[in-house]
Amino acid sequence: MTNFSTLQPKKVLFIATRQIGDVLVTTPLISKARELWPDAEFHFLGYKGKLDMLKGNPDIAQIIETSDRPRFREYLSLFNQLFQRYDLAFVTQPSDRAYLYGLVAAFRRVGVLGGHPQGKQSKTEKQNAWKKLISMHTVDVDYFSQHVITEKLRLLEVFFRNPDDLFSKPIDITPPIGEALTPVIASELTQPYVVIHPGPLTAYKRWPLAHWQHLITHLVHRGFQVVLSASPAKQDLQLNHDILSLLETNIRQKVIDTAGKLSIPQAGSLLRGATLYIGVDTSITHLSAACNTPTIALFGATPPTNFGPWPNGFIGKQPYQLRARTQTVGNVTILQGPGECVPCRKAGCLDRADSNSECLDLLEPAQVIEAVEKALGQQ
Template identity: 75%
Template sequence: MSLFSNLKPKKVLFIATRQIGDVLVTTPLISKARELWPDAEFHFLGYRGKLEMLKGNTDITQIIETSDRPSFTEYLALFFRLFQRYDLAFVTQPSDRAYAYGLVAARTRVGILGGHPQGLTEQDKLKKNKSDKQNLWKKAISLHTVQVDYFDQHVITEKIRLLEIFFQHTASLFSKPISVSPPAGEAISVSIANQLRSPYIVMHPGPLTAYKRWPLAYWQTLITWAVQQGWQVVLSASPAKQDLQLNRDILSLLDAETRQKVVDTAGQLSIPQASSLIRGAIAYVGVDTSITHLAAACNTPTIALFGPTPPTNFGPWPNGFIGEQPYQLRARTQMVGNVTILQGPGTCVPCRKAGCDDHVNSKSECLDQLEPNQVIEALKNAT
């Protein structure tokens, strides 16, 4: 692989100002960059409370946290902390703020530009025109940019392609196994550890938004079946109120005998602790959320329930995969490495909308029609 750009940065900043899953999917890019610049110092800028996915990452020398809604005073302090301290910045999200941070921090920038789904409505076209205009200044300040493709390009590929400018033969970027680096594990509290019995399965029912939910009765059926196999079921969830309530609602549907074989860890685990829990599981079942990506990164057999989201864009990466695209856009069941992606029926799947009614509290018929038997068959094949 021969260098295309002569840039040899001593200090590099990676910028990921979004959710914890967006931080995790930058780790293959960081690993590839480390291969290219073994002696460079890498820093990472992200939102406070979203950076636990980087715990123990030996490639990162310093983590810089900022609020997702900074005050003027915080902006000013961050400006002086970042101002032209870096030779190169990787802007891994297309937001204006991320690019502004990159412009302040580094002499040279490469970055992701916003994209648009296929089959645009008139409203989408108006948004696209506005976005294209916003992209002009981002292109102008960047050495190299990569356009988001929500249907045909995986997010891991998208990030790694930021390195294209530094190589003459870019195909070799994907010629070796690519893996996501999970955070270092952390000891689980004694109260939870004492409840665990092997073999156990981790299940994570709660997504960030309601339109990615799988029906409560389906979780009841799946958990009951798993317990009948002699497995313990460990439920996980974020501390968010809706996720805690979701787990309580599921538990309320279980009969007393089944309930005794279920451990509810909802809101009690940090991301590194969740990593430890998942590593010890014989399998993981979860919806389209960041913890499902974490499970795949931990090399645990991972069953991911996908509805509107294209797996070709944001399916959990099967660790060690060689190439740019692990998945098909549409398949009821597809197993690649340690990851199985399940989709419901329908020619509209995946639509990339916020559910059938295109808002965060919408239902998704494709998930309502993804029946428990499909998940049970996937678990049989994965364990």
């Protein structure tokens, strides 16, 4: 591996053209790059509506937004805005489009190379060949053994005389700065509260409705208000509605539904004030961990070794085990259901987005309540 430790770029572009969680997990890379190049100017390119995780980030001088499906005129405008303006580009996703943006924007590039978790390596190698050719350094995705934070940080390997120095100090995720909650929501928070985020991006990461009902009832009986969080997406609004419909009236009165009512910075403020957070494998769970809130994450098909919420301050490359019914590192507890196939990294048992995951169906409320009581006992 060639060493470029003497390189001192003046302008650097970070590219993350995916979801809001993928943007958040680039922040340790950005922070570490700032330590390396304190005087460089950092810009960030991502999709419209996905960049609120960077609000108030002290290291980013400019945010550049693009559509996830740009038309020709937008491509042309973006080309003119980016063309060779940067000394270095970090391509943090393995997509062809992200690499093309990097090629247009910068004289030098480093990037993440995708693989296929279920095989088909020869096809992947062909797709990666041109990306390697245009990059000074690449890092291969490892869906089971390498944490996504480590993956991003390794893009800096070639700029350190000793690459191990990357992981010798505490590693933190930088959450967005907070925004005040709306007066209506703020006025409803009258006692210690637990935030629950039941809605993932895809159905196979869901936990059964009856399990949420059981858990919320327990939390209310323990003296907590419960705040239900959700994105404005139709399926998430419906999911919260369905959970609320199962609750008895006296329990429902202690539940605040904020579905679709909070910006990402407002969600950060809500999480910072929470006694505890419980959620599925989704971006808000990562945000909770980044806000240093005690966080319980329910994982099914996804390997925690790849995408478990990073416990702030962890030193090293891998916080988690691949398989453990319960594991706690720092402020994060990850729970997995039973089964020798867990985690499979498929899209549920039917390997499609609308599938269920038996491992989550069989993750009993009693296991979650045990983790809740342990987390509360440590406060």
